[in-house]
Amino acid sequence: MKTYSFTQEERLKSRKLIETLFREGKAFSVFPYRVVYLPATLPADKYPVQVGFSASSRHFPRAVDRNRVKRLGREAWRLQKQFLYDHLRGQSRQLAVFLIYTDKKIAPFPVLHQKISVILERLKKETGQNPGKI
Secondary structure (H helix, E strand, O other): OOOOOOOHHHEOOOHHHHHHHHHHOEEEEEOOEEEEEEEOOOOOOOOOEEEEEEEOOOOOOOHHHHHHHHHHHHHHHHHHOHHHHHHHHHOOOOEEEEEEEOOOOOOOHHHHHHHHHHHHHHHHHHHHOOOOOO
C-alpha cells in the first residue's frame, strides 16, 4: 500500500531517542544534508522509520528560512520514503534518522528531491549489508 502522508508517528520527537541517535548513531553526508541514523526499536510499529529535520540558526537567522528548508526536506522525504519503508519492512527492521541541512543557501526543491533520493538509496544499502549486526 502506497501512502504519501507524513504522520505524527513518523516524526522523530523523543528527546531520549534523539540523544541516543547522536551519541551512538552512524553518519554520512550527501550535500547539503548530514544524515545520522541508528537502528532502533520505535514505539510506533506501523512505521519502520522515524525521521527528524533541522536547519542551523547560524546559517539561517530568520525562522521563516529555517522553516522553509525543513518543510522542503519533509516534502521530498514524504514523496519518496516508500522505497525505504518497503525494504525495512521486508527485513523487520526499524530506523531512527535525522537530517541536518548544512548549506548556507536554500536549495531549490528539485535539487533537494534528488538528494533525498540519494540518501534513501544509501540508507537502504547500509541497512541491508549486515543483517546480523543491525
